Amino acid sequence: MRVMLPKENRPIIQVQHFTAGYDGSVVIDDISFEIYRGEVFAILGGSGSGKSTLLKHMIGLYQPAAGHIFIGGKDIVTAEGEERTNLLKSIGVTYQMGALFGSMTLLENVRLPLEEYTALPSDAMDLIARMKLKLVGLEPFLDYMPSELSGGMQKRAAIARAMALDPHILFLDEPSAGLDPITSAELDRLILDLARNLAITFVIVTHELSSVYTIADRVIMLDKEVKKIVATGRPQELREHAANPWVRQFLNPGASAETAGKGAGGER
Amino acid sequence: MKPATEASINSLDARRSSDGGTLTLIMTGRWDSDTTGKWWQRGQQILTQSKPRRLVIDASGVSYCDGAGVAFLIDLQQLQIRTGGDAAIQGLQEEVRRLLDIYGHISIERPSGRRREPLSIIEQVGKAAVELWRDFKSLLTFVGELAVMLLRAARQPRLVRWQEAWLVAERSGVNALPIIALIGVLLGLILAFQSAIPMRRFGADIFVADLLGIAMLREMGPLITAIILAGRSGSAFAAELGTMKVREEIDALRTMGLEPVRFLVVPRVIAAVAMIPVLTVFANLFGLMGGAIVMRSLGYPLVTYVNQVLSAVTVGDLMGGLLKSFVYGIVVAAVGCLRGLETRTGASAVGQSTTSAVVSGIVLIAIVDGLFAVVFYALGL
Numbered sequence: 103m104r105v106m107l108p109k110e111n112r113p114i115i116q117v118q119h120f121t122a123g124y125d126g127s128v129v130i131d132d133i134s135f136e137i138y139r140g141e142v143f144a145i146l147g148g149s150g151s152g153k154s155t156l157l158k159h160m161i162g163l164y165q166p167a168a169g170h171i172f173i174g175g176k177d178i179v180t181a182e183g184e185e186r187t188n189l190l191k192s193i194g195v196t197y198q199m200g201a202l203f204g205s206m207t208l209l210e211n212v213r214l215p216l217e218e219y220t221a222l223p224s225d226a227m228d229l230i231a232r233m234k235l236k237l238v239g240l241e242p243f244l245d246y247m248p249s250e251l252s253g254g255m256q257k258r259a260a261i262a263r264a265m266a267l268d269p270h271i272l273f274l275d276e277p278s279a280g281l282d283p284i285t286s287a288e289l290d291r292l293i294l295d296l297a298r299n300l301a302i303t304f305v306i307v308t309h310e311l312s313s314v315y316t317i318a319d320r321v322i323m324l325d326k327e328v329k330k331i332v333a334t335g336r337p338q339e340l341r342e343h344a345a346n347p348w349v350r351q352f353l354n355p356g357a358s359a360e361t362a363g364k365g366a367g368g369e370r
Numbered sequence: 371m372k373p374a375t376e377a378s379i380n381s382l383d384a385r386r387s388s389d390g391g392t393l394t395l396i397m398t399g400r401w402d403s404d405t406t407g408k409w410w411q412r413g414q415q416i417l418t419q420s421k422p423r424r425l426v427i428d429a430s431g432v433s434y435c436d437g438a439g440v441a442f443l444i445d446l447q448q449l450q451i452r453t454g455g456d457a458a459i460q461g462l463q464e465e466v467r468r469l470l471d472i473y474g475h476i477s478i479e480r481p482s483g484r485r486r487e488p489l490s491i492i493e494q495v496g497k498a499a500v501e502l503w504r505d506f507k508s509l510l511t512f513v514g515e516l517a518v519m520l521l522r523a524a525r526q527p528r529l530v531r532w533q534e535a536w537l538v539a540e541r542s543g544v545n546a547l548p549i550i551a552l553i554g555v556l557l558g559l560i561l562a563f564q565s566a567i568p569m570r571r572f573g574a575d576i577f578v579a580d581l582l583g584i585a586m587l588r589e590m591g592p593l594i595t596a597i598i599l600a601g602r603s604g605s606a607f608a609a610e611l612g613t614m615k616v617r618e619e620i621d622a623l624r625t626m627g628l629e630p631v632r633f634l635v636v637p638r639v640i641a642a643v644a645m646i647p648v649l650t651v652f653a654n655l656f657g658l659m660g661g662a663i664v665m666r667s668l669g670y671p672l673v674t675y676v677n678q679v680l681s682a683v684t685v686g687d688l689m690g691g692l693l694k695s696f697v698y699g700i701v702v703a704a705v706g707c708l709r710g711l712e713t714r715t716g717a718s719a720v721g722q723s724t725t726s727a728v729v730s731g732i733v734l735i736a737i738v739d740g741l742f743a744v745v746f747y748a749l750g751l
Binding site: 103189205216219220222223225226228229230232233234235236241242245249265267268298299301 | 445629
């Protein structure tokens with residue numbers, strides 16, 4: 103069992119009255135939540151509930167229809183110029199498919215943020231990049247191209263690249279997607295190690311319940327029909343004691359089929 | 371550790387012991403990826419110049435340290451040990467100590483890995499020859515496969531996906547008309563103007579019309595149309611099919627029992643072959659219009675120019691040019707599709723296929739043009 107929460111009583115991310123959508127349709131409607139320093143925080147929900155949409159707004163890729171997202175006290179929605187660059191440097195992101203640059207070796211992939219954002223000499227950048235690759239167990243593969251690696255290795259390399267500038271927060275979009283259970287468990291262990299040893303806050307969008315129970319301190323569940331957060335708390339507690347039966351069903355799909363196929367906004 | 375927003379100030383001071391054997395480096399302030407860079411080489415310089423028996427790094431004044439700062443500590447420590455001295459780090463805060471424990475096992479020596487050695491000239495020539503031979507074989511196989519599929523399509527037209535063929539015909543043909551018109555007019559203008567200058571010295575500038583008529587219909591019209599088709603449509607075919615290959619859509623077709631050549635290549639080849647003669651006729655027409663502008667500016671009436679062109683060219687010239695364009699169409703569409711189907715994995719693969727489609731298309735057009743020149747000469751056409 104991981105440490106109790108909140109680990110520190112200081113939220114590092116605050117999402118306030120956040121509303122988002124596409125082409126006039128609302129996907130998420132007026133939600134608010136906080137993430138605490140050092141937490142492993144999971145965003146759950148069915149397909150189309152807006153998990154990835156929320157994540158992409160939190161990392162500043164899209165502008166929300168309404169609301170604010172504070173990272174370390176600064177609003178990523180309104181930040182511009184140098185303030186925005188500094189905010190983006192303080193976070194790391196990995197994508198569903200890893201998104202490593204296919205024309206670069208692993209070392210070059212991890213070096214890239216250092217080359218772009220620091221004035222470190224070349225040998226220092228090499229050493230730091232190798233430190234990050236070693237941390238994720240990929241130093242022997244530093245000269246490999248991403249296409250020569252397995253899916254799990256690519257995801258780990260993506261984490262190494264996201265950590266190049268020592269961010270305080272890592273956002274992971276579906277880290278276990280497409281991985282076999284053993285590789286997925288290895289990745290979970292890596293996330294836990296990084297969270298414990300480096301006090302990195304993780305925000306993870308995932309479908310993998312086994313990962314959620316292993317690594318997440320706290321989760322929120324989004325629902326497609328009501329477009330809101332329908333549950334917040336520790337995953338084990340929600341599985342047993344959530345007031346909403348759909349949430350219990352979602353977190354324990356093998357238990358009962360009575361609410362299967364219905365969202366939280368549907369029949370209860 | 372203090373938060374990342376605090377002022378970024380740090381320093382590195384060196385102090386030698388009275389006997390000169392111990393060098394103490396005193397680090398203070400914030401050591402992160404923004405602030406470590408300026409001290410990196412300075413630290414190495416101090417160490418290599420003073421060559422102490424013992425190095426002590428006093429980090430008690432460090433207020434913040436991330437991976438970059440830890441890398442600096444590791445670098446100094448290992449540099450010292452490598453020269454036979456010993457090193458100690460003192461006064462580390464607990465958080466920095468933990469970071470050092472996590473990262474400290476790395477060697478500053480880059481592992482040999484598997485850096486690719488550059489190939490010798492002989493190896494490069496050999497590799498290129500093997501690739502050329504493979505390329506030739508795959509081209510031959512593809513041509514055979516395409517020929518069989520086209521024959522089957524001729525016998526059973528319902529096998530062709532006509533809707534897709536029409537769409538491709540619109541994209542490759544109708545949508546290419548503006549660029550064909552522009553290049554045609556400019557080509558006609560340039561050819562006529564460049565030939566008019568020397569011919570005028572002999573009072574033969576009326577024969578510019580003959581030159582232009584024959585050159586456009588027999589050579590330039592089909593050639594320029596084929597090159598534009600290779601740049602516009604050949605590359606588009608390669609990119610389209612290449613993306614499908616990367617997204618495993620081609621594999622999906624195969625597993626559904628659908629032959630990619632019949633399903634994807636045949637409609638494109640038919641569309642290109644149907645459109646290129648039409649585009650060539652337009653290119654000829656616009657080229658002659660460009661020539662007309664020059665001839666009018668030289669003072670010849672339009673009717674004189676038209677009569678001169680008509681007297682110079684034959685139906686054979688036009689048909690010969692159209693026959694060429696027909697073959698160019700097959701070559702450009704087929705090689706575009708082939709390169710698309712050969713696409714490997716990765717983001718750059720589609721780009722490579724597209725480039726290769728255009729280059730191969732233009733090279734093959736030049737080769738086919740040369741063959742036509744020889745055949746036409748031999749036949750006295």
